[in-house]
Amino acid sequence: xxxxxxxxxxxxPGPTPLPAEVLKVMGKQMINHRGxxxxxxxxxxxxxxxxxxxxxxxxxxLTGSGTGGMEAAIVNTLxxxxxxxxxxxxxxxxxxASIARQFGADVVPLNFEWGKAADPDAIRKALKAxxxxxxxxxxxxxxSTGVTNDLASISSVVKGFDKLLVVDAISSLGAINLPVDxxxxxxxxxxxxxxxMAPPGMAMIGVSEEGWRAQAKAKMPRFYWDxxxxxxxxxxxxxxxxxAITTVYAFSVSLQMMLAEGLANIVARHARMAKITxxxxxxxxxxxxxxxxxxxxxxxxxxxxxGLDPKKLVKNLRExxxxxxxxxxxxxxxxxxxxxxxxWVSEKDIKAVLSALKAELxxxxxxxK
Amino acid sequence: xxxxxxxxxxxxPGPTPLPAEVLKVMGKQMINHRGxxxxxxxxxxxxxxxxxxxxxxxxxxLTGSGTGGMEAAIVNTLxxxxxxxxxxxxxxxxxxASIARQFGADVVPLNFEWGKAADPDAIRKALKAxxxxxxxxxxxxxxSTGVTNDLASISSVVKGFDKLLVVDAISSLGAINLPVDxxxxxxxxxxxxxxxMAPPGMAMIGVSEEGWRAQAKAKMPRFYWDxxxxxxxxxxxxxxxxxAITTVYAFSVSLQMMLAEGLANIVARHARMAKITxxxxxxxxxxxxxxxxxxxxxxxxxxxxxGLDPKKLVKNLRExxxxxxxxxxxxxxxxxxxxxxxxWVSEKDIKAVLSALKAELxxxxxxxK
Numbered sequence: 001x002x003x004x005x006x007x008x009x010x011x012x013p014g015p016t017p018l019p020a021e022v023l024k025v026m027g028k029q030m031i032n033h034r035g036x037x038x039x040x041x042x043x044x045x046x047x048x049x050x051x052x053x054x055x056x057x058x059x060x061x062l063t064g065s066g067t068g069g070m071e072a073a074i075v076n077t078l079x080x081x082x083x084x085x086x087x088x089x090x091x092x093x094x095x096x097a098s099i100a101r102q103f104g105a106d107v108v109p110l111n112f113e114w115g116k117a118a119d120p121d122a123i124r125k126a127l128k129a130x131x132x133x134x135x136x137x138x139x140x141x142x143x144s145t146g147v148t149n150d151l152a153s154i155s156s157v158v159k160g161f162d163k164l165l166v167v168d169a170i171s172s173l174g175a176i177n178l179p180v181d182x183x184x185x186x187x188x189x190x191x192x193x194x195x196x197m198a199p200p201g202m203a204m205i206g207v208s209e210e211g212w213r214a215q216a217k218a219k220m221p222r223f224y225w226d227x228x229x230x231x232x233x234x235x236x237x238x239x240x241x242x243x244a245i246t247t248v249y250a251f252s253v254s255l256q257m258m259l260a261e262g263l264a265n266i267v268a269r270h271a272r273m274a275k276i277t278x279x280x281x282x283x284x285x286x287x288x289x290x291x292x293x294x295x296x297x298x299x300x301x302x303x304x305x306x307g308l309d310p311k312k313l314v315k316n317l318r319e320x321x322x323x324x325x326x327x328x329x330x331x332x333x334x335x336x337x338x339x340x341x342x343x344w345v346s347e348k349d350i351k352a353v354l355s356a357l358k359a360e361l362x363x364x365x366x367x368x369k
Numbered sequence: 370x371x372x373x374x375x376x377x378x379x380x381x382p383g384p385t386p387l388p389a390e391v392l393k394v395m396g397k398q399m400i401n402h403r404g405x406x407x408x409x410x411x412x413x414x415x416x417x418x419x420x421x422x423x424x425x426x427x428x429x430x431l432t433g434s435g436t437g438g439m440e441a442a443i444v445n446t447l448x449x450x451x452x453x454x455x456x457x458x459x460x461x462x463x464x465x466a467s468i469a470r471q472f473g474a475d476v477v478p479l480n481f482e483w484g485k486a487a488d489p490d491a492i493r494k495a496l497k498a499x500x501x502x503x504x505x506x507x508x509x510x511x512x513s514t515g516v517t518n519d520l521a522s523i524s525s526v527v528k529g530f531d532k533l534l535v536v537d538a539i540s541s542l543g544a545i546n547l548p549v550d551x552x553x554x555x556x557x558x559x560x561x562x563x564x565x566m567a568p569p570g571m572a573m574i575g576v577s578e579e580g581w582r583a584q585a586k587a588k589m590p591r592f593y594w595d596x597x598x599x600x601x602x603x604x605x606x607x608x609x610x611x612x613a614i615t616t617v618y619a620f621s622v623s624l625q626m627m628l629a630e631g632l633a634n635i636v637a638r639h640a641r642m643a644k645i646t647x648x649x650x651x652x653x654x655x656x657x658x659x660x661x662x663x664x665x666x667x668x669x670x671x672x673x674x675x676g677l678d679p680k681k682l683v684k685n686l687r688e689x690x691x692x693x694x695x696x697x698x699x700x701x702x703x704x705x706x707x708x709x710x711x712x713w714v715s716e717k718d719i720k721a722v723l724s725a726l727k728a729e730l731x732x733x734x735x736x737x738k
Contacts, residue, residue, distance in 0.1 A: 007398055015399040015614060026615060027396040029376055030384040030568060032693050063570060064433045064593065065610040071593040102592045193611055199399060201432060201570045201613035221472045221590065224433065224440040241434040242562055244570035245384060246395060246615050324401050 008322040009352055013143045013171055013299040015193040015200050016343035018250065019257065022197055025249045033245060039237030041252050046234065048255035049204055052263060053173065053188065055180040058207045060230040063244045066170040066191030069203025071099050072225035073166050073187045077135060077211065079219035080104030085126055086137045087118045091144035091329045096137045096168055103220045108133060114145045114332065117294035120153040127161045135164035141172035144329045146290040146301030146338060148176060155183045164214050170194055174258065175270045175298045175342045186211035192247050195298065197254035197343045201244040270297040273341040273350055280354035284361060285368035289336045298342035306367050310337040313364035321356040377691040378721055382512045382540055382668040384562040384569050385712035387619065388626065391566055394618045402614060408606030410621050415603065417624035418573055421632060422542065422557065424549040427576045429599040432613045435539040435560030438572025440468050441594035442535050442556045446504060446580065448588035449473030454495055455506045456487045460513035460698045465506045465537055472589045477502060483514050483701065486663035489522040496530045504533035510541035513698045515659040515670030515707060517545060524552045533583050539563055543627065544639045544667045544711045555580035561616050564667065566623035566712045570613040639666040642710040642719055649723035653730060654737035658705045667711035672704070675736050679706040682733035690725040
């Protein structure tokens with residue numbers, strides 16, 4: 001595919017392909033990050049992000065990857081020794097717990113089988129059993145397994161106990177419905193290279209009023225990631241440290257494209273792409289890895305069965321079809337492959353993946369029953 | 370100016386203007402950051418950086434701004450309670466001390482008058498007086514005052530006491546001579562948007578063998594910035610977290626341009642541009658802010674004298690000449706203005722600044738004696 005400067009069909013769960021209009025603005029010359037022009041862009045980008053976060057709270061732009069955003073969320077809301085419930089359904093949930101532990105939190109892990117969603121009742125029991133828990137860490141969409149948690153229900157439980165709710169929405173926000181204010185998320189983390197049609201390099205973080213109250217008391221050491229500095233500079237249309245200007249340029253176009261499409265339409269398009277992917281994969285005789293009731297609308301994980309070597313498949317698709325998929329991570333390495341369908345994705349992209357899969361499955365050892 | 374996509378003469382000490390060839394590659398489509406193509410680019414960029422760092426040690430690429438790189442250097446080499454000598458000659462030296470303090474270091478400040486360089490003898494006395502000091506933090510080039518420290522002499526002193534030497538070279542490396550191995554710098558930090566002709570978004574960090582030994586013992590909490598993770602991923606031509614791909618694309622062109630020019634020629638060009646700037650400014654009757662023996666080759670600070678309102682001057686140059694200069698920071702606000710001459714800069718750019726200055730100085734209140 002060469003459409004819009006695309007040289008291959010990049011179907012991994014981020015980085016995602018960028019529309020030609022976005023690539024074009026990324027070639028714009030540098031400007032003073034403390035000047036009026038950058039200030040206007042930053043203010044507009046921030047206002048647009050707030051719309052797409054469905055929040056009236058703050059949204060901060062931090063230069064760093066999504067994992068940096070997760071670290072920022074932890075160090076701005078917790079103190080060493082704080083007990084936190086870490087709800088994990090995969091690699092990125094485990095990462096959230098690791099970061100919290102690294103900075104001295106007393107992490108109570110609540111892990112679910114990979115491929116399944118978190119059970120809100122189990123979260124209720126855990127919170128009931130341990131009143132000392134201060135905050136709950138949850139992954140909205142677990143990229144490693146292709147599962148989306150029922151965040152509305154989880155939020156009801158967590159807020160029923162009046163706990164701080166910190167959500168990794170890196171691969172969901174802007175693609176899967178997540179009304180940040182309505183669901184009372186206190187800290188919401190996402191990353192530029194996921195649903196946002198922008199290059200990697202920035203984390204965007206929503207902070208609620210309760211999030212700010214926690215931040216004022218949190219004693220984990222922080223400097224670069226400090227939300228207070230980010231907010232005080234944003235009030236003068238700046239960032240505390242030199243920002244990734246090119247990523248902000250990309251946002252200045254991509255967020256306008258998103259608002260022109262409309263959030264409801266974006267969410268519906270992702271749901272449609274995901275359904276086409278799942279139906280297509282099943283029609284080829286391949287089992288989905290994720291519990292289909294909670295299958296993600298941004299990434300589909302497919303189990304390797306019936307002789308399929310997923311690494312060989314991914315290699316052959318890349319070399320023979322210019323289609324780039326992901327394998328499995330950690331214990332899922334060699335056991336699944338993953339198809340990303342987030343951000344700039346159309347039915348044509350998915351159909352191309354499905355027809356290439358059909359052609360390559362036998363070469364990769366798959367013997368359909 | 371419209372040369373090479375340049376819309377204005379951006380003469381601040383970073384971000385710096387990017388050559389057309391660099392801007393062009395920044396519009397390249399996203400690729401898989403865990404794939405072979407990105408791996409080849411990352412390996413080539415890393416090898417080129419090592420040449421320009423003049424080091425056989427490691428150079429790590431971290432997604433974040435220069436301040437993120439400073440935080441990374443601190444948390445990877447120190448433990449809470451460690452005593453560190455913080456040599457400061459301005460805003461960025463003070464920032465280094467603040468970060469160290471924030472993460473629990475026992476900071477011994479050694480501050481020099483702004484506009485002057487650090488005195489190696491004073492550093493010797495401080496180290497002699499306090500054998501408990503473990504590491505020394507030094508700014509190579511202080512952007513806020515336009516002063517370059519005599520790092521070779523400082524290193525001789527620090528290494529005479531066998532202390533760890535951590536250097537903020539954000540606005541010097543790649544523009545001012547800094548032979549990292551020869552001068553035995555243990556941790557050397559720089560930033561993509563300074564001398565490197567790349568957009569902001571990445572910090573590049575050199576680590577010596579002694580730096581790694583310190584890292585193995587350092588107990589400050591770290592996850593995102595962890596050097597060990599960065600090194601182990603680099604061994605498989607990856608980064609631990611999704612990197613700022615566009616900035617790496619920019620490096621893939623800008624570092625080749627730098628090597629084609631040759632490091633000695635780059636250093637000589639910066640010295641020449643700085644000299645033309647200083648001579649031109651003095652010829653207009655304006656005093657330099659920095660001690661001229663240590664005046665920086667990447668940024669010139671000019672003192673506001675004889676009625677000059679530097680804010681008005683900066684505004685008039687921007688609005689009337691499309692020339693963007695910087696004002697002063699913190700206590701120097703309203704007292705100096707600064708001209709950046711690092712990265713992609715030619716004599717023509719400087720001459721344009723000088724002739725616009727000549728035209729605008731009277732309008733900004735300056736009455737030459």
